[in-house]
Amino acid sequence: MNKGRFEDIVSVIYAFAARNAGRTVLIAAAVVLFDVTAVGCVVRDLRPAPARLYFLDVGQGDSELVVFPDGVKMLVDGGPLNGGAYKTLGSILPPEDRSIDVVMMSHPEVDHYGGLVEIARRYRIGVFVSNGEESASESFKALARELDVARVPKAVLRAGDRILHGGDAFTVLSPARPGTGGTTNDDALVGDLTLSGARIFFAADADGSVESAVLGTWSEPVDVLKVTHHGSKYGTTAAFLAATSPKTAVIEVGKNSYGHPAPETLARLDAAGTKVFRTDQDGTLEFAIANGSMRVFSIPVIE
Amino acid sequence: MPPYKTFFYAALSFLLGVLFASVKLGWGILVLQSAVVFSCVILWYVRKDREFAYIALLSLFLLAGAAYCGWYDAETEPAGVPFGEQVSFAGTVADDPIEKDSSQDLVVAVAEPFAARVLVRTARYPEIPYGARIALVGTLEKPVPEGYRNYLEKDGIYAIVRYPQISVVGKEIGLPSERVLLSVKHFATDAFARVLPGESAAFLGGITLGERAEFSDGFKAAMSASGTTHLVALSGYNISILVDAVLALLVGLFRRNVAYAFAVLIIVGFVAMTGAEASVVRAALMASIVLFGKHMGRTHDKRNLLLFAALVMVFANPKVLAFDIGFELSFLALFGIVFLKEAVHDAWNVTRAKGFFSWRENLLTTAAAQAMVAPLLIAQFGFFSLTSLAANVAILELIPLTMALGFALAGASALSYYAALALAWVTHFFLAAETGIIWFFSHLSVPISVNGGFAFTALYYAVIAGLLAYAAKKRRAALAMSFSSPSIVAGPHYE
Numbered sequence: 001m002n003k004g005r006f007e008d009i010v011s012v013i014y015a016f017a018a019r020n021a022g023r024t025v026l027i028a029a030a031v032v033l034f035d036v037t038a039v040g041c042v043v044r045d046l047r048p049a050p051a052r053l054y055f056l057d058v059g060q061g062d063s064e065l066v067v068f069p070d071g072v073k074m075l076v077d078g079g080p081l082n083g084g085a086y087k088t089l090g091s092i093l094p095p096e097d098r099s100i101d102v103v104m105m106s107h108p109e110v111d112h113y114g115g116l117v118e119i120a121r122r123y124r125i126g127v128f129v130s131n132g133e134e135s136a137s138e139s140f141k142a143l144a145r146e147l148d149v150a151r152v153p154k155a156v157l158r159a160g161d162r163i164l165h166g167g168d169a170f171t172v173l174s175p176a177r178p179g180t181g182g183t184t185n186d187d188a189l190v191g192d193l194t195l196s197g198a199r200i201f202f203a204a205d206a207d208g209s210v211e212s213a214v215l216g217t218w219s220e221p222v223d224v225l226k227v228t229h230h231g232s233k234y235g236t237t238a239a240f241l242a243a244t245s246p247k248t249a250v251i252e253v254g255k256n257s258y259g260h261p262a263p264e265t266l267a268r269l270d271a272a273g274t275k276v277f278r279t280d281q282d283g284t285l286e287f288a289i290a291n292g293s294m295r296v297f298s299i300p301v302i303e
Numbered sequence: 304m305p306p307y308k309t310f311f312y313a314a315l316s317f318l319l320g321v322l323f324a325s326v327k328l329g330w331g332i333l334v335l336q337s338a339v340v341f342s343c344v345i346l347w348y349v350r351k352d353r354e355f356a357y358i359a360l361l362s363l364f365l366l367a368g369a370a371y372c373g374w375y376d377a378e379t380e381p382a383g384v385p386f387g388e389q390v391s392f393a394g395t396v397a398d399d400p401i402e403k404d405s406s407q408d409l410v411v412a413v414a415e416p417f418a419a420r421v422l423v424r425t426a427r428y429p430e431i432p433y434g435a436r437i438a439l440v441g442t443l444e445k446p447v448p449e450g451y452r453n454y455l456e457k458d459g460i461y462a463i464v465r466y467p468q469i470s471v472v473g474k475e476i477g478l479p480s481e482r483v484l485l486s487v488k489h490f491a492t493d494a495f496a497r498v499l500p501g502e503s504a505a506f507l508g509g510i511t512l513g514e515r516a517e518f519s520d521g522f523k524a525a526m527s528a529s530g531t532t533h534l535v536a537l538s539g540y541n542i543s544i545l546v547d548a549v550l551a552l553l554v555g556l557f558r559r560n561v562a563y564a565f566a567v568l569i570i571v572g573f574v575a576m577t578g579a580e581a582s583v584v585r586a587a588l589m590a591s592i593v594l595f596g597k598h599m600g601r602t603h604d605k606r607n608l609l610l611f612a613a614l615v616m617v618f619a620n621p622k623v624l625a626f627d628i629g630f631e632l633s634f635l636a637l638f639g640i641v642f643l644k645e646a647v648h649d650a651w652n653v654t655r656a657k658g659f660f661s662w663r664e665n666l667l668t669t670a671a672a673q674a675m676v677a678p679l680l681i682a683q684f685g686f687f688s689l690t691s692l693a694a695n696v697a698i699l700e701l702i703p704l705t706m707a708l709g710f711a712l713a714g715a716s717a718l719s720y721y722a723a724l725a726l727a728w729v730t731h732f733f734l735a736a737e738t739g740i741i742w743f744f745s746h747l748s749v750p751i752s753v754n755g756g757f758a759f760t761a762l763y764y765a766v767i768a769g770l771l772a773y774a775a776k777k778r779r780a781a782l783a784m785s786f787s788s789p790s791i792v793a794g795p796h797y798e
Binding site for chain 1: 425497498502503659660731
């Protein structure tokens with residue numbers, strides 16, 4: 001820069017500072033604060049973070065967020081229309097983070113996709129993953145419209161398909177073919193995720209028959225079990241628990257008239273020696289996974 | 304009697320007449336009127352001042368107000384609404400729908416088979432826009448309880464339908480200009496939602512556009528407890544900030560009168576954009592009053608301007624006077640800011656210097672406004688928070704800048720998502736500070752809930768009236784002093 005011009009600018013700033021001492025202090029303080037925050041955000045993103053797994057308290061419905069160690073995000077389901085999933089995401093993620101890399105809808109039931117309508121309106125989505133089924137409801141049409149407006153690519157997965165990232169993988173275990181099951185629940189995307197050495201089983205709303213079908217080809221010890229269908233008595237069978245011996249389990253449940261979670265299911269989990277967390281009692285849950293250890297937090301969420 | 308006094312007494316009588324008639328105290332009007340006439344006649348005789356005869360005459364406007372209220376009721380109450388029956392009817396969505404988490408509220412202007420405005424609660428999706436022509440089948444209910452009925456009736460709504468069958472039969476009805484302005488508003492709120500976390504986006508939508516649908520119940524309670532709800536109500540305060548900013552820009556470019564004309568144009572456009580709801584029209588009128596009031600020296604001009612604004616709105620809809628808490632709060636608050644704050648300056652010689660971060664200015668403004676509305680808040684919401692003064696002093700100075708950033712953000716998002724995202728980063732900084740202050744003071748809230756009833760309220764306002772009178776007397780004395788002793792003022796020049 002021209003030296004004379006530079007001195008002019010400096011002298012103008014000095015003159016302003018001399019006239020407006022109080023205001024200059026405020027502006028300087030604001031600039032310093034802004035800088036510190038900016039640098040802080042950059043440093044925070046560079047620092048290796050533990051992988052995190054969240055179970056969002058969305059009332060009666062399902063919503064789970066996976067954050068890989070490098071910050072890549074995968075959201076599985078979005079809870080019901082009034083679950084406020086987008087607000088919870090807003091308080092989990094840093095304020096400037098307005099994107100989700102993968103959004104997976106396990107199956108088109110409103111307690112799983114309702115909250116995705118607002119999320120699609122508010123977040124940039126990298127890819128939308130589903131089992132290919134659709135619902136005729138108006139809220140599902142609203143979701144489809146939001147995804148179309150934002151030109152979100154769509155992918156339909158089935159058993160055997162995998163989502164790979166770094167050393168981690170999400171493997172779809174069911175359905176074998178979309179539309180093969182008797183009910184929407186049994187067509188739901190069920191899969192297991194390896195995340196920094198831990199194994200998480202996403203059971204969606206599948207019932208016992210799907211669990212036994214899965215066990216035909218797959219059997220692994222599980223660290224975190226997303227309990228199927230809000231703790232319904234028709235899933236989480238003793239056979240499944242024996243084969244997977246989950247260390248912890250999370251029941252995503254809210255006020256409901258179906259009797260979820262069922263006492264039988266709770267008893268089976270207890271008998272299997274699984275530590276159980278519930279979103280209706282513990283709120284939104286965070287699992288931090290690193291170096292072969294796993295820590296669980298109940299995190300406060302601003303409503 | 305000078306014209307300004309004639310107007311004052313006539314307008315005041317008219318408004319009181321409307322008020323008494325609204326709360327069904329017809330006999331109260333007669334009692335009040337006779338009391339006024341009686342005391343005026345006595346004062347006329349004792350003081351030998353014919354002005355009191357005029358006042359007695361002007362008190363006839365009490366009856367005019369009551370009559371107008373009665374006429375309005377008879378005129379607007381819809382006839383032939385088949386309450387309690389399942390009926391099919393057709394109408395047009397008359398306002399911007401209010402979207403909630405799992406439902407939406409539509410105000411539908413029904414044309415056939417009966418004519419009325421009906422509140423329709425229906426599923427969240429499909430979204431039914433302003434101007435849509437819809438056919439419905441459902442059961443019409445009368446709103447209960449009475450408070451809710453009055454609240455809806457002031458907006459001309461006399462019936463509710465919950466979850467009827469709805470089919471959209473046409474979309475091209477409604478004012479085209481209103482549709483365009485509403486789409487501008489939705490563009491802005493969508494932009495906020497895309498680049499800011501939920502709570503920040505909701506708060507920004509509130510302070511810039513008066514959008515309140517997205518607030519969570521917890522945050523609403525926090526604003527109420529910290530005494531900051533007025534920030535998101537799109538009050539005259541928000542609009543006057545907008546106007547001040549525009550004026551600051553325009554005064555540099557144009558002559559003063561041209562700049563003012565532009566400012567008024569901007570107010571009108573903004574009101575139309577936010578849906579021209581009664582509350583926003585009122586806020587715009589208030590902002591205009593503040594705008595012109597700043598350039599009016601004489602107190603009675605300001606007094607009459609305020610009264611005139613009330614008169615315009617009560618003429619348009621007499622129900623607002625008794626049943627619209629927003630109308631009452633905003634008039635009392637403005638009265639406090641215009642008169643009580645000045646009185647405090649005059650009565651106790653408080654300096655007009657704004658202080659660091661404008662704390663003194665904001666403290667006095669808030670205190671004056673809150674002092675006027677406190678009894679109403681206690682009556683309506685059960686409490687009044689003492690710490691709201693501190694919360695407002697901490698937050699008020701940040702609001703204009705945040706609003707400016709918000710409008711810039713909406714503009715930037717028209718150009719580029721990433722430009723908006725960058726600006727959002729700065730804006731969030733302020734929004735987080737503001738929402739943080741609201742949460743903080745909601746926990747510190749010192750609620751006062753003494754409800755001494757009518758007598759206490761009357762005494763409370765009498766004390767304020769006394770203060771105003773004392774300040775006016777002191778101001779007159781100071782004025783007389785400066786006129787009568789020029790030598791003191793010019794003193795130093797004699798040396």
